Amino acid sequence: MQVLVTGGAGYIGATTAAALLEAGHEVVVVDDLSRGHREAVPQDARFVEADITDPEVIDPVVAQGSFDACLHFAALIEAGESMQAPERFFRVNTGGSAVLLEALLRHGVGRFVLSSTAAVYGEPDEVPITEDAALEPSNAYGESKLLVERMLAWHHRIHGLKTASLRYFNAAGAVTGRGERHDPETHLIPLVLQVARGQREHIKIFGTDYPTPDGTCVRDYIHVADLADAHVLAVERLDEHGTVTCNLGNGRGFSVREVVEAARRVTGHPIPADEVDRRAGDPAILIASSSRAEELLGWTPRHRDLDRIVADAWAEYG
Ligand code: UFG
Numbered sequence: 434m435q436v437l438v439t440g441g442a443g444y445i446g447a448t449t450a451a452a453l454l455e456a457g458h459e460v461v462v463v464d465d466l467s468r469g470h471r472e473a474v475p476q477d478a479r480f481v482e483a484d485i486t487d488p489e490v491i492d493p494v495v496a497q498g499s500f501d502a503c504l505h506f507a508a509l510i511e512a513g514e515s516m517q518a519p520e521r522f523f524r525v526n527t528g529g530s531a532v533l534l535e536a537l538l539r540h541g542v543g544r545f546v547l548s549s550t551a552a553v554y555g556e557p558d559e560v561p562i563t564e565d566a567a568l569e570p571s572n573a574y575g576e577s578k579l580l581v582e583r584m585l586a587w588h589h590r591i592h593g594l595k596t597a598s599l600r601y602f603n604a605a606g607a608v609t610g611r612g613e614r615h616d617p618e619t620h621l622i623p624l625v626l627q628v629a630r631g632q633r634e635h636i637k638i639f640g641t642d643y644p645t646p647d648g649t650c651v652r653d654y655i656h657v658a659d660l661a662d663a664h665v666l667a668v669e670r671l672d673e674h675g676t677v678t679c680n681l682g683n684g685r686g687f688s689v690r691e692v693v694e695a696a697r698r699v700t701g702h703p704i705p706a707d708e709v710d711r712r713a714g715d716p717a718i719l720i721a722s723s724s725r726a727e728e729l730l731g732w733t734p735r736h737r738d739l740d741r742i743v744a745d746a747w748a749e750y751g
Pocket of ligand 1 (some may be wrong): 601624640641715
């Protein structure tokens with residue numbers, strides 16, 4: 434297939450672009466490099482520097498190819514930032530997707546895979562979280578992606594667009610050359626590793642009074658290589674399913690303290706931790722049920738061990 438990958442200079446987009454090439458697909462990456470890194474784009478992919486939110490810019494990019502599918506990663510991702518400037522998230526994530534979809538439909542691209550998020554669920558009533566859980570985002574980031582999922586349902590119904598919405602839990606780990614680099618960094622594992630590298634004095638543990646076994650929040654860390662595999666399977670199997678929405682997680686939860694301990698084992702650094710107040714808007718426990726992805730996509734996460742996930746991130750930026 435010829436595949437258009439938006440946001441293919443970012444952490445998950447670039448990893449997936451490489452996996453698509455590996456699987457024998459042709460890849461064109463579009464990224465405006467506002468958050469992505471040019472050197473993360475695989476060499477065998479064609480690269481176009483362009484902003485997907487501008488119809489004048491994206492339409493010719495789509496027109497020039499003969500794309501079988503689009504994998505859409507280009508988006509703003511910081512939930513905290515979305516609570517300061519929600520308008521930006523609705524413009525880039527929701528509006529940008531609307532602009533992109535219009536161009537894809539105009540030029541007959543019939544398959545679309547959305548980089549969605551566990552943030553569509555908000556605070557869950559039950560864990561593990563299935564796709565049937567209530568959709569009540571607790572931040573504007575989650576809402577901005579949920580609105581895209583809803584758009585896709587209409588495009589499927591009206592235009593027959595084949596769609597997959599993949600709701601990621603906590604992406605982590607790395608493949609060679611494509612580590613996680615956000616600026617500013619807010620994610621737990623890269624921050625912990627910054628302490629081990631001596632770039633930060635200690636890690637702050639946000640809240641130790643959650644109703645969890647050790648009092649700190651529990652998250653489902655899924656290796657980015659496993660996420661990439663799921664995208665390749667999703668795009669290859671879209672014709673079978675027509676439309677599909679799947680969680681992508683490890684199915685195992687790890688607490689903040691367990692992540693810090695894993696990083697101590699992996700790096701050999703003491704990683705001092707400072708226990709501080711809760712961060713606003715953090716649910717206590719987010720663990721995915723990925724049984725639908727396993728059943729429909731034939732996907733199984735291969736790198737489920739926390740030490741392995743942290744070691745791969747460390748190998749990239751240690
Ligand atoms: N945490 C700390 N200290 C830090 C940073 C984070 O204790 O310095 C804690 C957080 O409170 C949270 C956990 O570590 O309990 C993980 O936090 P991250 O910021 O790494 O990730 P989040 O779970 O907040 O969010 C991530 C993505 C979202 C996505 C969500 C889905 O950033 O986009 O996972 O589970 F929606």
